[in-house]
Amino acid sequence: MRRLIGFFIVIFLLSGSCANAIQVGDIGIAKTTIRGSEISTFNVEIIGIVNNPGLYPSYLIKVWGKAIDSTGGIAEGMSGSPVYIDGKLIGAISATFQNADPHIGLVTPIEAMRTLWNYEENSPTISKLEKPLIIDNKIYTAVSRVPMKESNVLVERPCVLYYEKGFSGRVLSLLKKEMPLVSDVSSETSHEWTAQPGASIAVQFARGSVELGAVGTLTEIDGNKILAFGHPATDAGNVDYFLSSAYTYYTIKSQVLPFKVASIISPVGKVVQDRTYGIAAYLGTLPPTTTIDVNVNSNGEHSFFVQLPESEDMLLKYASKVVLQCLDDSLLSQHGGSSTVDITLRLSDGTSIERKNMYSDPDDISYKSVLELDEMLYKLLTNPLKKVVPEYIGFKINMSNKIKSAQIDKINMENFVKKSRPIKFDVSLRPYREELYKEQISIDPSLPKGSYTMIVTGSNESSSQRTKASENASNKPKEEVVETFGELVKSITNKPKNNQLVVEIYSSHVSLDQEKPEPIFKKYIDLPWVINGIATKTFEVR
Structure with missing residues (x-):
C-alpha cells in the first residue's frame, strides 16, 4: 500500500508540478543573446501543452518583443534560452517547427532537464497536444520529432546551431551529412564571457586547426553545474565533451529560419550528459x-x-x-601520387603503437593515406578485450606527386631444384611508367623432396586474393581471432x-580458387614501390 501511495505521489508531482502549474495563456519572458554578450529579453506566451505519456509535458509558446522583431522569430542558436513566468524558471526553448511560423516554439520543462543529473528518459516520436491548437488558420493536434505525412502535426526543428571552422571540400560535405553545419567566418578568438542564464554556450567536438561544435544557450546555473539546450546535441548519453564559451556577433533576420552568427571561443568546462532533455x-x-x-611534407x-x-x-567519427x-x-587539391606515413598512437593504458607504411594511388593519395589510421582506430576502439x-x-607523412607502384609480372625459376641447396629465382615487376625490373631472390627453405607451389604477391594482394577466392569456396577462412590485447596490438x-613482396611456398599444388593451408615458408622483401598483383610457379625438389 505504501508503494502504491508513493507511486501516485510521483505521478502527481510529475504532472502537477509542470502541467497543472503552467496554464495556457500564461505570459512570461525569455533570455538570450542577439548581438554581443548582452542578454536580451523578449515576451513569451504559453499557447499549448504537449502531453508526453509517462514523461514530462512540453509547452508550446508564442514569442514577441523588440528582440524578436530584430530576428524575425526564434533563431537557431537560441536552444536553451531560459523561460520565466512570474520570475520562476519553467524551462528552455528547444525547437521551432518546420511547418509553422518561427514565432512559435517548444519549451522543455526545467524539471525534465534537471533529471539529467540522475537518469535518462527517451521521449516519444509523436506527442498529442492537450487541446487542439489553431496557428495561421490551421488546426494542429500533435507534435512530432520527425517529419510526418499528417498535416495536423507540428514537426520540431531543434534551434541549436552547429558550427565548423577550418573544414572544407569533401570533409565538410561528409560532416554536413551528419549535422546542418554553418561555417564560422570570424577571425576573433577572445571575448568577455560570463556564465549566466541566456548567455551563448557551446558543446565542442574539435578545437585547434579545425573546430566543430554546437552553439546554444545556457538555461540554468547552480554553483558549477550548468543545464543548457533543452534537447540533445548528439544524444550519446554519458559523455566527456568540451563545454565552451561562445559569442554572438549578430542574428540574421528571417521569416523562415532566423539564425545566429556566432563563434566558439574557448573551453570553460566539460559536458557530462547529452540526452533527450538537454545537456548537463x-x-x-x-x-x-x-x-x-x-605533420605533412x-x-x-x-x-x-x-x-x-x-x-x-x-574519435571514431572525427x-x-x-x-x-x-x-x-x-x-590544396585532390590528386594521385605516393606517400610514406608514420603513425604513432599512445594509448590510455600506457601502450605505444608505431606503424610505418607506404601508399600509392593514381587518383587520390590523401584519402588512400588515411585509410589505415581509420582501420587501426576502429580495431582499438571497438575491441572486446579492453x-x-x-x-x-x-x-x-611525406607525399610525392609521383606514383610509386609496381605490378608483379611473373616468377622466373627452374622447374627442378636440388635438395639442400638455396633456391635462386627472380621476380619480374612492371613499375608504373618505368622499365621492367627484376628482383633477384635467394631463399633457403630446406625443403624435402616433393612437389611445391610458390606464390608471390604484394602484401595487400595476398590477403585480398584469399578473401576473394574464398567467397566461392565451400570452406570459408576463419576470421583472425585474438585472445589478448597484446595480440591485438601485434x-x-x-x-x-x-x-x-610476399614469397610463400606450399607443399602441394594450390589453386587460387580454394582456401590455402598455412605456407611452409614465407618471406617478406622490402621494395621501393607499393606492390600489386600475383604470380605462381610449381616446381619439384629432387
Whole structure:
C-alpha cells in the first residue's frame, strides 16, 4: 500500500508540478543573446501543452518583443534560452517547427532537464497536444520529432546551431551529412564571457586547426553545474565533451529560419550528459583530450594541431576526418601520387603503437593515406578485450606527386631444384611508367623432396586474393581471432607493409580458387614501390 501511495505521489508531482502549474495563456519572458554578450529579453506566451505519456509535458509558446522583431522569430542558436513566468524558471526553448511560423516554439520543462543529473528518459516520436491548437488558420493536434505525412502535426526543428571552422571540400560535405553545419567566418578568438542564464554556450567536438561544435544557450546555473539546450546535441548519453564559451556577433533576420552568427571561443568546462532533455555540464573542469598532431611534407612542411574529447564515439567519427582535412589543406587539391606515413598512437593504458607504411594511388593519395589510421582506430576502439583510447595520435607523412607502384609480372625459376641447396629465382615487376625490373631472390627453405607451389604477391594482394577466392569456396577462412590485447596490438604493428613482396611456398599444388593451408615458408622483401598483383610457379625438389 505504501508503494502504491508513493507511486501516485510521483505521478502527481510529475504532472502537477509542470502541467497543472503552467496554464495556457500564461505570459512570461525569455533570455538570450542577439548581438554581443548582452542578454536580451523578449515576451513569451504559453499557447499549448504537449502531453508526453509517462514523461514530462512540453509547452508550446508564442514569442514577441523588440528582440524578436530584430530576428524575425526564434533563431537557431537560441536552444536553451531560459523561460520565466512570474520570475520562476519553467524551462528552455528547444525547437521551432518546420511547418509553422518561427514565432512559435517548444519549451522543455526545467524539471525534465534537471533529471539529467540522475537518469535518462527517451521521449516519444509523436506527442498529442492537450487541446487542439489553431496557428495561421490551421488546426494542429500533435507534435512530432520527425517529419510526418499528417498535416495536423507540428514537426520540431531543434534551434541549436552547429558550427565548423577550418573544414572544407569533401570533409565538410561528409560532416554536413551528419549535422546542418554553418561555417564560422570570424577571425576573433577572445571575448568577455560570463556564465549566466541566456548567455551563448557551446558543446565542442574539435578545437585547434579545425573546430566543430554546437552553439546554444545556457538555461540554468547552480554553483558549477550548468543545464543548457533543452534537447540533445548528439544524444550519446554519458559523455566527456568540451563545454565552451561562445559569442554572438549578430542574428540574421528571417521569416523562415532566423539564425545566429556566432563563434566558439574557448573551453570553460566539460559536458557530462547529452540526452533527450538537454545537456548537463560542469564549469571549471575540462574533459580528458586526445591530441592529433599532423605533420605533412609536400611542397614544404605543414603542421596541424587538433584536440578531440577523449571518447570512443568522437574519435571514431572525427579523428580520420580531421587528418584528411589537414592533408587536403596541405595539397590544396585532390590528386594521385605516393606517400610514406608514420603513425604513432599512445594509448590510455600506457601502450605505444608505431606503424610505418607506404601508399600509392593514381587518383587520390590523401584519402588512400588515411585509410589505415581509420582501420587501426576502429580495431582499438571497438575491441572486446579492453577499453583503451588514444591520448595522442601522431601522423607524419611525406607525399610525392609521383606514383610509386609496381605490378608483379611473373616468377622466373627452374622447374627442378636440388635438395639442400638455396633456391635462386627472380621476380619480374612492371613499375608504373618505368622499365621492367627484376628482383633477384635467394631463399633457403630446406625443403624435402616433393612437389611445391610458390606464390608471390604484394602484401595487400595476398590477403585480398584469399578473401576473394574464398567467397566461392565451400570452406570459408576463419576470421583472425585474438585472445589478448597484446595480440591485438601485434596484429596491427606486424601487419605486412604495402611495399613488401610476399614469397610463400606450399607443399602441394594450390589453386587460387580454394582456401590455402598455412605456407611452409614465407618471406617478406622490402621494395621501393607499393606492390600489386600475383604470380605462381610449381616446381619439384629432387
